[in-house]
Amino acid sequence: MTDDFRQEIRSVLDEVVLPRADQWEQQGHVSADGWRALAESGLLSLPHNGPGFLRSAVFLDELGGTGYAGIRASIGVSAYMAPAYLHMYGTESQRATWLSPGRIAALAITEQNAGTDLSRLSTVAKPDGGTYRLTGEKLYVANGSAADYLIVLARTRDGGTAPVLSGASLLVVDGRSPGITRHRHETLGWRAADACRVSFDDVPAAGVIGKPDRALMYLMPALDFERLVAGLLAVGGVRHCLDLLRSFVRSHQVRGAALSANQAVRHRLADLDAQFELVRTYAYHLANEHCAGRLDTKAAAVLKLTATELAVTAAQVCVQYHGARGYLDDSVPARLHRDAIAGTIAAGASELVRDLIFESGR
16 A cells, blocks of 8 residues: 555656746745645645554655655645644634645744744734734744745743743734735745745734643644654655765766776765665654654654754765766755755754753653
């Protein structure tokens, strides 16, 4: 079943994503017809939990395997990372309203002075009758210009000297609300991710997710899931990079022989392949653990760290072995390298993730 489903996914991605991928990279976002085609294929409504999540794991792996990390980030956020908060903590009414595969979702968490350290959160949401009104600015919001709804982290009361994020809440905001302005970031990589600076000027929230002032309780499990998703996407990206490398070193001639005739080259790729097999096996092990409700913070952090950093290493080798042609701005190796770097920052920078792993080992 898994092999047949994997082939079905590849067929959809070959038809819907790959012919449009370069255009999406140039324009900075996945086009409306692309979102529509993916929604109609059913790939944007695969299970988040239970045994069915294995189908999602295969999809995320194959999506990463397209080699376009900006596209995988955009789809990963919209189909998994942002809606996870509604799946986990939303009401039946909220899920019925927002969780349609045709809706594009965004996560608005990071701020200028609140990234790794969210205790310096400055976006505020003040009570207004039965809802809240938001004022503030979020950065690096994937799908920022096109989002139909946003999951926003904001302060809903003064936390005083209480622990980090005390007094913060998660809110769902209709992307069509007046008072929202969006400005595209010009990023080094992930160019199709539609990363934006999003400002809220007295914007009404459509509702609170879970209980008010309890964001920290909801963020941690959702971030574990986000890192599982990021790890699976990165695994597919590494596979794509290694496939490209193997093909190149076997076909590229140096002094009358294939580059792969050099033992140092063969051994370097063998090392990368060995690391990849370990990370990929661990990723699917964690997917099974999540299916059984046993995903934990340390395991998710280990996967995210190892998969994204292996992606950087593999991409760097890919650029190096391609020589000057790999350093051209429009070359595939250059795109893979600049995209891979973003993976070590998003969903928790590697330094933060290492801290999580260390603290979880006590």
